[in-house]
Amino acid sequence: xxEQGLLIVLSGPSGVGKGTVRKHLFEHYNNDFDFSISMTxxxxxxxxxxxxxxxxxxxEQFEEYIKEGRLLEYAHYVGNYYGTxxxxxxxxxxxxxxxxxxxxxxxxxxxxxxxxxGIFIFLSPPDLDELKSRIENRGTDLPDVINQRMDKAREExxxxxxxxxxxxxxxxxxxxxxxxxxIESEHLKVERNIERFTKIIQEMM
Amino acid sequence: xxEQGLLIVLSGPSGVGKGTVRKHLFEHYNNDFDFSISMTxxxxxxxxxxxxxxxxxxxEQFEEYIKEGRLLEYAHYVGNYYGTxxxxxxxxxxxxxxxxxxxxxxxxxxxxxxxxxGIFIFLSPPDLDELKSRIENRGTDLPDVINQRMDKAREExxxxxxxxxxxxxxxxxxxxxxxxxxIESEHLKVERNIERFTKIIQEMM
Numbered sequence: 001x002x003e004q005g006l007l008i009v010l011s012g013p014s015g016v017g018k019g020t021v022r023k024h025l026f027e028h029y030n031n032d033f034d035f036s037i038s039m040t041x042x043x044x045x046x047x048x049x050x051x052x053x054x055x056x057x058x059x060e061q062f063e064e065y066i067k068e069g070r071l072l073e074y075a076h077y078v079g080n081y082y083g084t085x086x087x088x089x090x091x092x093x094x095x096x097x098x099x100x101x102x103x104x105x106x107x108x109x110x111x112x113x114x115x116x117x118g119i120f121i122f123l124s125p126p127d128l129d130e131l132k133s134r135i136e137n138r139g140t141d142l143p144d145v146i147n148q149r150m151d152k153a154r155e156e157x158x159x160x161x162x163x164x165x166x167x168x169x170x171x172x173x174x175x176x177x178x179x180x181x182x183i184e185s186e187h188l189k190v191e192r193n194i195e196r197f198t199k200i201i202q203e204m205m
Numbered sequence: 206x207x208e209q210g211l212l213i214v215l216s217g218p219s220g221v222g223k224g225t226v227r228k229h230l231f232e233h234y235n236n237d238f239d240f241s242i243s244m245t246x247x248x249x250x251x252x253x254x255x256x257x258x259x260x261x262x263x264x265e266q267f268e269e270y271i272k273e274g275r276l277l278e279y280a281h282y283v284g285n286y287y288g289t290x291x292x293x294x295x296x297x298x299x300x301x302x303x304x305x306x307x308x309x310x311x312x313x314x315x316x317x318x319x320x321x322x323g324i325f326i327f328l329s330p331p332d333l334d335e336l337k338s339r340i341e342n343r344g345t346d347l348p349d350v351i352n353q354r355m356d357k358a359r360e361e362x363x364x365x366x367x368x369x370x371x372x373x374x375x376x377x378x379x380x381x382x383x384x385x386x387x388i389e390s391e392h393l394k395v396e397r398n399i400e401r402f403t404k405i406i407q408e409m410m
Contacts, residue, residue, distance in 0.1 A: 122395070127405070157406050165393045166402065178393060181386035188370045188383060190327070197371065200332070201362050 003196070005093035006186055007115055008033065009101045010179065011108035012123030013153040017169045021123060022102045025176040033098030033183070036089060039065065042080040055085060073103065073110035086114065098183065105156040112162060119186050121179060122163040125153070126170040208401070210298035211391055212320055213238065214306045215384065216313035217328030218358040222374045226328060227307045230381040238303030238388070241294060244270065247285040260290060278308065278315035291319065303388065310361040317367060324391050326384060327368040330358070331375040 012018055026035065039055040041062045050056055057065070062081045065071050074083030084101065092099045101111065101118075112120060160166055165182050169175045186192070217223050231240065244260040246267050255261055262270070267286045270276050279288030289306065297304050306316065306323075317325060365371055370387050374380045391397070 124402070154406065157402065160395055160402050161399060163395050165390065166395050166398050167393055178389060181389040182393060184383060184386040185370065185390040188372055188387060190365055190368050190371050193371050194366055197329070197362065197365050201359065 003096055003187070003192060005033070005095065005097040005099060006183065007089060007093060007099050007101065007111075007118035008179075008183055009103060009108050009111055009118050009120045010123060011103050011105050011120070011163070012169075013105065013125065013156045014149055015153070016123050016125050017172065017175075018102050018123055020172055021169060021175045021179070022100070024172045025179055026100075028173075028176060029180050033100050034092050036084055036092075036099050036101045038082050039071070039074075039085050040080060040082045042082075055088075072101075072114050073107040075104070075107060084111070089115075105159055109159065109162060119165070119182065120163040121182060122160050122166045123175065124157065124160070124166055124168050126168050208301055208392070208397060210238070210300065210302040210304060211388065212294060212298060212304050212306065212316075212323035213384075213388055214308060214313050214316055214323050214325045215328060216308050216310050216325065216368070217374075218310065218330065218361045219354055220358070221328050221330050222377065222380075223307050223328055225377050226374060226380045226384070227305070229377045230384055231305075233378075233381060234385050238305050239297050241289055241297075241304050241306045243287050244276070244279075244290050245285060245287045247287075260293075277306075277319050278312040280309070280312060289316070294320075310364055314364065314367060324370070324387065325368040326387060327365050327371045328380065329362065329365070329371055329373050331373050 010018055010022060022035075037051065037053075037055060039057055039062065041057060041059045042054075044050070044054070044056045048054065048056075059081065062074075062083070065083065065085065066074060066081075070086055071083040072086045072089055074081055076082075084103075084107075089099050089101075101108075103111065105122075108120060111118060167175050167178045167182075215223055215227060227240075242256065242258075242260060244262055244267065246262060246264045247259075249255070249259075249261045253259065253261075264286070267279075267288070270288065270290065271279060275291055276288040277291045277294055279286055281287075289308075294304050294306075306313075308316065310327075313325060316323060372380050372383045372387075
């Protein structure tokens with residue numbers, strides 16, 4: 001019997017290091033999960049592959065997806081749509097493969113409304129001063145932008161309560177290892193194995 | 206703020222290898238948990254230390270503990286009592302230290318009645334034939350005893366549903382690592398960290 005895959009949602013404030021942790025996790029652990037592929041209306045760049053980097057769609061097609069409720073979440077960013085097609089996620093999970101979603105906090109809460117069975121992990125800064133210095137060290141932003149980001153981080157931290165797990169990004173290696181532990185232990189939950197064991201017991205009778 | 210320690214209960218059918226997995230876990234992982242110390246009425250042996258190997262008590266003292274409900278669970282075995290003093294468990298947890306309990310299935314269900322907040326892990330055989338050969342290979346038991354043990358194992362497997370996690374003991378190393386993942390991820394649950402984060406957020410305002 002094939003166990004259903006899990007939906008793993010990694011989220012957290014902008015600048016906390018979600019992408020870095022996710023890359024480390026994918027490179028250093030023997031993962032049997034798929035990174036969710038987003039749908040976008042932005043121009044396909046040289047070297048990008050349809051269905052691997054993104055699902056490339058026109059604005060009209062994308063809005064049709066929105067209307068039909070076929071996106072787990074979506075956002076409009078610098079003139080383009082970005083979203084997660086729900087069919088792809090469900091089909092992958094049905095094959096017994098975990099789907100990994102790295103996403104902004106607001107998007108994660110949208111996902112939770114649609115798929116509350118997901119495992120929601122909040123990546124938090126070790127402390128807020130640390131977050132501020134990380135945002136500042138990007139070196140590309142004006143003070144106003146930095147303050148706005150800090151305000152947003154404060155707001156977002158208050159949303160931790162809607163998540164299942166909180167992982168402090170004190171080191172990329174430790175954070176990735178903790179996320180690996182969460183995924184492993186979620187698979188070991190009795191509720192996810194009871195059918196298989198019920199079958200074993202029946203065979204023994 | 207000090208986080209409350211967890212009660213980790215490792216259980217499973219007789220002969221499944223609980224003791225071996227527990228020893229491996231304690232030896233190979235940098236554990237910050239205490240192995241729960243049992244209370245017993247059996248004679249203190251040479252080299253055994255009171256409060257380290259066991260709490261040694263008289264039959265009368267032990268029965269007083271039973272009467273007062275101060276044991277998390279207890280059993281009578283080959284003429285002696287063995288049990289887990291609930292005060293020791295609670296005091297250790299209050300210090301922020303996890304308590305690890307390795308225990309038979311019936312005892313674990315007793316513990317669950319008293320402390321449902323515990324993390325209950327069922328160590329299962331990879332398959333039942335494997336369990337039978339393990340029980341037989343002990344080489345010290347008569348066929349009747351082996352059959353009795355198998356019947357008991359079948360019964361106990363049906364109790365998996367009362368546990369939180371199930372770990373198959375396909376290899377001692379893998380099983381110990383999985384238990385380590387469970388303990389780590391339980392500590393990362395939002396419900397166990399929300400107070401600390403609420404404090405951080407308040408400090409930022």
